[in-house]
Amino acid sequence: MSDEELARRLKKHDESAMEEIMEVYTPYISTIINNMSKGGLTISDMEEVCADVFITLWKNTEKLREQELKSYIIGIAKSRTIDKLRAVSSKQTIDIEDIIYIEDNTAEDMYKNSDFRIDFEQALQMFSEDDREIIVRYYYYYQTVPKIAAIKGMNKEAVKSKIRRAKSKLESFFRERGYKI
C-alpha cells in the first residue's frame, strides 16, 4: 500500500493503518535513531523513541499531509532522538553537524515553503549520483564517515572532503538565492 493511502487511512484514525506503518517504518526509523545516537542510547531507549515517534504521529494525524508521511515521520524521529539523548545523560555529546544552521521555526517555515523545496531539489542536482548518495547516507541516515568510506570503498579523508565540499556548495547555493543561512 502506498504512503499516501496509508496517510489517508491514518487521518481517519484507522488502527490497521497505524499497525502497517509501524511494520514498514520501524526498521527505517530504527536505523536513523541508531545512527544519530552513535551508541548513546540503549536498545530499550531506542525502542522508546521509536514508539514515541508513532505516538506523536497518532496524536497529530490532523497535521499530516498525505504526500508527506515519510518526511513527517523522519522529522519526528530526529527531534525525538535529540530530546532523548539530552534526557538520558547530561554527559552525552550530541553531535548535530554544524553545517547549515537556521532558527528552528524558520527551518520549519522554509520546509513548508514550496519554493524552497524546489530550490533544494535543484541544489541536489548539482551533485553526481555518487556524491548525492554520500550526502543522503550522511545527513539522512546519519551514517558515520568511516562507515560510508567502507561502503563506498573510499578512504575516510576522501569522504570527509566530499561532504565538506557539498556543505560549502549548498551554502553558497542558498545564499545566492537570498536564504539566510
Next chain:
Amino acid sequence: MMKRNIFDYMETDTQNYDKDNFIEETGINTENVKKLFYKAAAPSAKKVRPVRRRFMYGLAAALISAATIVGTMAVVAQTNGEIVEPKETQKTEQNTIKKLDDKKIAELNKKISMEDEQAISKLMYEELGYDMKNMKSSDITPQYEIDYVFAKAKYGNIVYRDLVNKAIEMGYGDKSLMVTDEDFDYVRNENGEYTANKDFYSDETLKKYYLRTIACCKAYNDPEFHITDEDRLRMINMFNKDYQNIYQAVNESEKYNDTMIKAYELIEKTIVPESGYRELPLDNATKEES
C-alpha cells in the same frame, strides 16, 4: 532557541535511496515498539502483545555483565582505596544485581562487544584458568563472578593504558604520565584476593587522570592517533568511568571539584563522533589548567 540542521526538515529524493543496504540491524524489536505504542496511545488494548525478553546471552551472561560494570563501579565507590575482602565484594555484587532492570542490563550488554568479550575470556583463561568455551551453568559460582568482574576491570585498564600511552608516545603528554601495570585499579595478590590500588584517590593519582585525559583529548584530533569507532566508544566509556571514579572521590574529599568539572567539559567537547569536523579550543583549555 534550539538550532537544528536544515536537513532535518528537507524532503528530498531519499525515496530513491531506500535500498536494503541503508537499513541496518539495530536490535530494535518491532513487537516491543508496538507494545510501547499501544500502552501509551492505546488505540486498542487487545493488541498488546507479550514482549520477548532481550537477554543477549541468557540470564547467566546478563548477571555476569551486570556484575561487571556496576560491580566494578560499586567496588570502586566503596573501597576508597582499602583492601577489598572477597566476601564483601560478593555481597556488593549480589545487591547490585537485584537492583538491575532489563533496561540496565541491555545497556550493559551493549557496551560489551564481541571483541571485548573474547579479550576478557582470554584473560580469564590465561590468568585464572577458566575454560570459557566449555562453561556450564554450574560453573558460574560467586567466585567466578568476582573473577569476571576483575578480569573486566583489568581489560578496561589495558584498553585505557594503550590509548593513553599511545597519546603520550605521540608527544601529547609528559612521559611520567605513562600508564603502567602498577597504575591498574585492582591487583590480585598471591592469595588470589583482589585489592584496590591504595593510591587510587590520592591527589597525585587524580591529577594524573586529568592530565592523561587532556593528552588523549589532544591526540584525538591528530590523524596519526588512528582510532577506530570501537576505540572511540571504549575511550568515551573509559573516560566516563574515570570521571565517575574521580567524581566519587571529589564528593568524598571535596577536592578537585573545579578541576574535574573542567576535565569533564573537555572530554565532552572533544570526544565527539565525527571529530574531524570540529576545531576545538584545546589550547585554551590546557592553558587554563596550567
